Amino acid sequence: MMIKTERILHLKSSRGGKVRVVREHYLREHVPCFSALCQAACHNEGKTLPEDVTHYVVPDAGVVRDFLEVLEFRELQGIVFMQTACQAAQHSRGRRLYNRLRSLLKDPRHDCIHFANEFQQYSYCPREKGETQEKWQTRCIYHAAVWYHDHLAGLRPVVMITEDQEAVAEFGSSASGIYVISTQEYLQSFWPDLLAAHELYSSICQALQERESESTEREYAEHFPAEVLEAGIKSGRFIQGTLNVNKHRAQHEAFVRFEGSTTKNSELNSDVLVCGGKNRNRAVHGDLVAVELLPAKEWRGRNTALHEGLGEDKAGEEPQSKPMPTGKVVGIVQRNWRDYVVTFPPREEVQSQSRNSQRILVTPWDYRIPKIRISTQQAEALQDHRVIVRLDLWESTSLYPNGHTVRVLGKSGELETEVQTILVENCINVPPFSEAQLRQLPESSAEQPWRVEPEEVSSRLDLRDTHLVFSIDPLGCEDVDDTLSVRLLPGGTRLELGVHIADVTHFVQEGSLTDLEARSRATTYYLADRRYDMLPGVLSADLCSLLGGVDRYAMSVMWQLDAQSLAVCKVWYGRTLIRSSYQLHYELAQSLLNGEQAEVPELDRLDDEAERCRRRAELLQALRLLTRVARHLRAQRDQGGALELEGVEVRAQLDSSKNITALVPRQPLEVHETVAECMIYANHWVARKIQENFPHQALLRHHPPPRQEFFNQLIDSARTRSFAINTRSNKALADSLDQAVDQRDPVVNRLLRMMATQAMSNALYFSTGACSEEQYYHYGLALDRYTHFTSPIRRYADIIVHRLLMAAINAERGLAPSKVLASNKDLEELAHQVNNRNRASQHAQKQSTELFQCLYFKDKDPLTDERCVADAVIYAIRANGMLVFIPRYGLRGPVYVKNRENQVVSVEGDGSCEWKAGALERQVDRISTTTSTGTHNFSIFDHITVRISVQPSRCHPLNLCLEVISSRPHQAPVAEAQPKGRGRSELVQEVVRLAEEASQQAEERKGRVPKLSKEQREFRQSKQPNLYSILQEIAEMALLDLHACEAPSAEVQTCSTSA
């Protein structure tokens, strides 16, 4: 039964006037209450409030609007968001609040629900004549709270919280079991120990108070209302895009990157430049904005010089490129504000700033974010600390945006604070795994190891007695997600190759807490000194790790190949049960292949000599067969044009407790490639399988071909050594890179490969329904279809792919799917989120590596310490300097040949350099300085000697400074005769050691014994860099700039062609 009534709404028209709208409104008797305590048999589907809470809490509209962040604390339980409160809050705060509220309500880890009180016949109350909107809303919510209490037969008290003192007075004690109190009183009475919530509450209160006392003088043009923006974007008058601030000229230069099809302005195929703060008009880096182009005569060029002194740059007089489309921001389509880490001003400044009020200007760590105005009484106490803040709003009357503090991270400069800063800045949220989540997982301990379940034995293909399965990984690897098998089939005409991957999805049920956590992390995060796992340790290091000698579940792909031609005859996919016989490491496998008498631990345990020999021969035969197959597969891809780019070239050597003892140059072992090739093959065949079964909703990974103009630097640089680089196709590029080898200097080829890598776009996940088939192509691997299947322990994409593969297998067997597959739209959204997290992971890894570099050099005297002087190779020329690569530390950065006093680097007869008055001339392949001493050319691929020092910074990340001290190669003393890359491991170790000593001393001073952190004890979020991270890091480092000196559009070109 439904009752029809009328509801009067007052809306704003696009011209700003008020419109009265009458809507039909239907009331129902039954509206689900979503409480487990329901006494009326409501139809409660999905998330419900549990029984074990002491009370329910109902925030009113104002609390939802202003204090949602406080309600977001997971400790707060039993929150009922009334429809009236949500709608009112959305109405005043827009889409950002709506999104926040929506994700809160969807998140099963949060104990809150939405109640549609306005549709409930008995809880709805119409607005009375003369009653203000706010009063009516508060009354509605109170009324609904009373209904809710009665509906649950008074089993739990209901607390309504409001900032409206009149409401407290009016309703405070008018019905028993319902309490109306202020937010502050609520926190004090119910959550006295939740200090973080109290602090956040008062920080928001202060921000709100300050807002009321603000001036009315206009600093910026008003933004157009949403309807005008929308119409303008449709008509082509405005361009919609994401604002990207140039971090080297943060005050002055920003670009709007428009989204391809949203613009009708077809002449526009570049970014739009936005110069200065007035034109940027309160848009913050990352916001989706609408811009209007300025007349062409006002267009300007982008700046092309290297920048010293990040952030504090001066406008004008700098070299500029040719004018480009230039515009101004006319409105914000969507704010994309996140949490920002800031530093408070020093004491003197606090005092002068806050003479009249408690407003402080704090400086964000990220150069691209403007200073933020905070209202706080703690400014003095928070000096030298890094603090998380959130932005509230940016009015046209205010030079700076307003914000409030959220949480203190710690003293700036301390390793932990700096690492936490990097995590927050990349929106990486990796709390310890929750108790509830761990409870859902099977247990396994040394006393009671986990065992296979009987019903799984019968439903899986059992390979334990039929297949010789083994793994080959880096020495010391704990999370083995892949194993291999290969054998000659009876009859001798066919081979069988098998790739067996940890069956993670058997343990991680879709929608379980572990699944949700893994999905939101999307990947394991590797920082320079630690990692944060995607899955809890019981899975990643135990149940899902395909260790030797134990039974494990696997997802397998097995190919039957013609023994002669190696053509594929048949492919089988499915769940298996395996027991790996050998856990080999790369060097061991290679020495076996080389016919050396290497010791295999699994064999040495055998007493029977004859058996040992037989098994050894069997293993060797398998390894040889595998090598033959992999060579064939690689040759096939090479013909298709697969690229080999600058990759891992050093490896870490670990001692028994997994400490790195050295990084030694990688022996290019064929077995690395053999294993990689088999994994690529498995990924490719799984991609085919899921794409064929789900042409519109399979998760694949593509690598778009690079834009030709990104190759210009590579081509120009190679030409200086008379190498022709052909970038017409991936095959041509791969071939010409192979040719470009300078016999006298191996670094040349390495740098060229590095530049090629930099020109590449990122490989990305996508849903098959979102792209046309030509766009499925993986350029780097030269494959028509590709996905990620082989590392489900550390990548969420592989978990999705495993589920899709099982769905495909079941569909072919005629079994009904156990779950509805994600739609193309949902999958594309998920792909987007995983891509985004991968980017965050790369950035965090890069920033943590830079942090370690800076901390390493920070306490060394650059004038006397040998370690601060190194050989560097020039690989690019800029207007006032060059970019160099330092092989010893694997780092890259700018070297200036002109300083702020307009002096240039003068080279003396012995190669030593000093600053003198003089002139500068730049060519494509060199930059020359002329002074009274003479002229010197710095050319691409020249080796020079640089001094490394640290540029201190209070608010921003530290920076390395590279200064040329000799135009000649560095005469390597003892240290540099050491293996390449050794400096890097030393660097991480030394910084960690110093930080630990410092914190130990601090603890001792406090009279406490340092303890292992909770994370270290329970969650394997290890402090030791694991082997994978080191290898990965070094691989990536070669690809990353110290400062990306290119314009923003090229800035994110750090490549991952990683398979």
Ligand SMILES: [Zn+2]
């Ligand atoms: Zn109910």
